[in-house]
Amino acid sequence: MEKEVVSTTGEDSMQQHVRAELIGGPEDGRSFIIPVLETNLPIQQFTFPPADDGHAPHARYDRQDMRDDGVWRYTYAGEVAVSR
Numbered sequence: 001m002e003k004e005v006v007s008t009t010g011e012d013s014m015q016q017h018v019r020a021e022l023i024g025g026p027e028d029g030r031s032f033i034i035p036v037l038e039t040n041l042p043i044q045q046f047t048f049p050p051a052d053d054g055h056a057p058h059a060r061y062d063r064q065d066m067r068d069d070g071v072w073r074y075t076y077a078g079e080v081a082v083s084r
Contacts (some may be wrong), residue, residue: 017043018072019057025076026050034072042072047080054076 020042029050034042041057047058057079064073 018070020040020072020074022046022061023064023073023075025061027059027061028076031071045077047082048065049082 007016009052016036017033018036019031020034022028036042042063044063049058050056058081060077060080061074061075064075066072
């Protein structure tokens, strides 16, 4: 797996990051940089609050696969109710 080093905090403690892209749902096409976990994989899923109402269901995206260029794809997996 290719990893892109985005930031460092010193030679001995580099943090590795990868690019991610969201596919489908309300956040379709959004891309950003995320850290790689100890398992050498980015996190399994994301949830995003809706832009207009923080109490509405959140959009969930699950890790799908990695493109040939090293970008991880997350696909829309529906809405998740979030209680406050």
